[in-house]
Amino acid sequence: MGWETVLYSVLAGVVTAPLLIKLFYPHFYTDARFILKTLPIVKLEKNIKNNVSVISRFIQQAAARPDRTFLRFQEETHTYRQMDQWSNRVGNFFHSRGLGAGETFAIFMLNEPAYLAVFLGLSKLGMTTAMLNHNLRSKSLLHCFNVSGAKNLVVGKDEVLRSAILEILPELQQQGVTVWVMGDQVQENGLLPLVDEIEAASNAPIPEELRSGIRMTDIIAYIYTSGTTGLPKAAKVSYGRMVYASMFLVLCGVTEDDVVYTALPLYHSAALCIGLAGAIETGCTWVLRQKFSASRFWDDCRKYNVTVVQYIGELLRYLCAQPKRADDKDNQVWAAVGNGLRPEIWTEFQERFNVKDIMEFYAATEGNVGFVNVLQKFGAVGYASPLMRKLRPCNFVKYDVATGEPIRDENGWCIETKPGENGLVIAPITKKTFFDGYAGKKALSDKKVLRDVFKKGDGYFNSGDVLFMDTEYFVYFVDRLGDTFRWKGENVATTEVSQVLSEYEPIQEANVYGVKIPGYDGRAGMASIIVRPDQSLDLPALYEHVTQYLPSYAVPRFLRLGQAIDVTGTFKQKKVDAVEEGFDPQQVIDPLYLMDGSGKTYRPLDLDLYQRIIKGEVTVN
Known part of the structure; x- marks a missing residue:
């Protein structure tokens, strides 16, 4: 030839x-x-195989770049060395008190540098930390603490936090719980001051042998997520799961030269697992804000020379709702990373604030399935071609809209959807795609597992989420099934809200669900309530009750006063029809009410008010 x-x-x-x-x-x-x-995942897998935790990576980064700025908070600046030494003092102090690996310590604080020092210091001892939601009060707060099994609790210096703890302090003291306060006040009501104790402790490195028995399957933290059991569940976050989350910023292209801005609460996995762990893995500078402020957001970005911002969908919508300013494009931000962004906000945000990349993802704190939109497909949360699903298994199956349960064929197997259809996302539970579950009764975790899905004896994690996969295998978030909906970036458990409503004497029964409002992310809480025949409803008193015993995001925005609540044959409350009817007076014959924060009551919702809400003339906060 x-x-x-x-x-x-x-x-x-x-x-x-x-x-x-x-x-x-x-x-x-x-x-x-x-x-x-996604090649950086190779390093992630190697870290997991070699038992290199996020704590190990922090110690490595502090040794490699001691004088680089690790954290900026308000006017404070902390280098990697300073945070390393601060966390050492925390660890050494509590080690001197006899605490160590295998024990759980609860944290009830607002975002602040001390929160990180406590988390890192306790983790250096091999302890598990329970991240209590600082919005919780009364029974919900006590429940979350108790389910963690902790015998020690550290409380932030803010008076509102101390007041919340004092409310449940008698119960904590009966259980022999030691309560520490991040303040310099003298001992009060059994609360022990902690600041001076930590300042006096040694900043010598924590001996590695104190955590030498820790493995990737062990639990580094409990992060609370709403479920269908009525009260928040403590999702187990293993060391391995934290390593996986730490790679998200890497996949998005973040490097040590970036400055990442987080205005999300540290009790959430977004801030703790993606923000903190991601900053540690990349070696970048992390800017932490105590609380999100739409009016101060871009001023902060300019002040700290921020290059990457974290978000949840609502956050970017709030930014776009701010009055336009001449300096909107005057920033160095090249990427926004997060989840829950609506397509219409996506374009508006990028164009208005000159942000080049949107890195949307899908994941759950306790889940074993996730997607990342590294290919920058507009509106998508990720990509799931047949090859990708072989490498990282997950499935999209048909489901019953009314029950939220998977539909099974004549043989009892789940039915996979085709590209172009909505599907319930599930993933096989394996050593690689593991499901850590929840603290407490085994039944809590078992409820999230589907059995005999495609063959006898298999087990799949049920995400409870519906996603759409197009014919090019790009994946888009659609909705969340079951008794949980999302509002203001928080998961709201309908049964928890129903329980609080039912504790108000005039209410006989309550059916809680989320309803869509045009222009808003997630769903606003609505409660269909039945008043006892011999009682009358005092709306200001009801407002006071729900705002006292529920986190602000869980308080129902709408009320519907009915005569009876529809139930199934097994006496489960029907919600599908009520959700579809929403708060439209033209579809709902029952009296409707809208929460009035300024008047501290609920006011009647007529057709005129409904239309003003739909047009965006009245804000639902």
Whole structure:
């Protein structure tokens, strides 16, 4: 064969190869791009295999870049060395008190540098930390503390936090719980001051042998997530799960030269697992804000030279709702990373604030399935081609809209959806795609596991979320099933709200669900309530009751006063029809009410008020 023949054969191959690939493997190039973008996962897998935790990475980073700024908070600046030494003092102090690996310590604080010092210091001892939601009060707060099994609690210096703890202090003291306060006040009501104790402790490195028995399957933290049991559940966050989360910023292209801004609460996995752990893994500078402020957001970004911001969908909507300013584009932010962003806000945010990249993702604190939109597909949360689902298994199955349960065929197996259909996302529970579950009764975790899905004896994590996969295998979030809905970036458990409503004497029964409002992310809480025949409803008193015993985001925005609540044959409350009717007076014959924060009551909702809400003339906060 002459060289001309060989040359022609090569050229023919070069010409026809793309055509053959397009014909027989149409998404080859997309797969290749995705794999190249996600190559850092190789390092992640190596860290997990070698038992290199986020705490190990922090110690390594502090040794490698001691004088680099690690944290900025208000006017405070802390280098990697300073935070390392501060957390050492925390660890050494509590070690001197006899605490160590295998024990749980609860944290009830607002965002502040001391929160990080406590978390890192306790983790250096191999302890598990329970991240209590600082919005919780009364029974919910006590429940969350108790389910963690902790015998020590550290409380932030803010008076509102101390007041919340004093309310449940008698119960804590009966259980022999030691309560520490991050303040310099003298001992009060059994609360022990902690600041001076930590300042006096040694900043010597915590001996590695104190945590040498820790493995990737052990629990580093409990993060509370709402469920269908009525009260928040403590999701187990293993060391391995934290390592996986720490790579998210890496996948988004964040490097040590970036400055990442987080205005989300540290009791959430977004701030703790993606923000803090991600900052540690990349070695970047992390800017933490105590509480999100839409009016101060971009001023902060300019002040701290922020290059990457974290978000939840509501956060970006609040920014876009702010009055336009001449300096809207005057920032160095090149990427926003997070989840829950609506497509219409996506474009508006990028164009108005000149942010180049939106890195949307899908995940759950306790889940074993996740997607990352590293390919920058507009509106998507990620990519799930057949090859990607082989590498990181997950499935999309048909489900019953009324019950939220998977639909099964005549043989009892779940039915997979096709591209172009909505599907309930599930994932097999394996050593690689593990499900840590929840603290407490085993039944809590078992409820999230589907059995005998595609074959006898298999087990799959049920995300409870509906996603849409298009014909190009890009994935989009659709909705959340079951008794939990999302409002203001928080998961609201309908049964918890129902329980609090039922504790108000005039209410006989309450059915709680989320309703859509045009222009808002998530769903606003609505309660269909039945008043006892011999009672009357005092709306200001009801407002006072729900705002006292529920976190602000869980307080129902709408009320519906009915005569009876529809139930199924097994006496489960029906919600599908009520959700579809929403708060439209033209569809609902029952009296409707809207929460009035300024008047501290609920006011009647007529057709005129309804239309003003729909048009955006009245805000539902």
